[in-house]
Amino acid sequence: MRQRDRNSALWLTAHFPRLFVSVGTSILKIDTGSFTLTQWRAAVELPCRLVYVAEGRGKAWTVYALGSSYVGDGTSVDRYKTHLYAIPAPKA
16 A cells, blocks of 8 residues: 555534534544534544544543554565554534
C-alpha cells in the first residue's frame, strides 16, 4: 500500500442521526440531517477502523476502533503495533 492510501470506515448509530467515520488516525462525527462535520473529533495514535458504536453512560456514545501499524516487506514482520480504542463521544 502506498503512503498516501488511507483506510476509512463508517458506522451509523441506531438511535440518533449521527454517522461516525474513521479516516487514517482521525475519528469524526457527521450530522446526517445536514451531512456536515460536527465539532467533535478524536485523534488516535494508529490508523484505525471503526469496530462498534454503543450508547455509553449519560450523554455519550462509546466509539470502539481498532488501530494497527505494520512495518515489513510482506514476507516478514519487522515490527507491528495494535490497539483497541474506546473513545467517549458526546451525543449532542
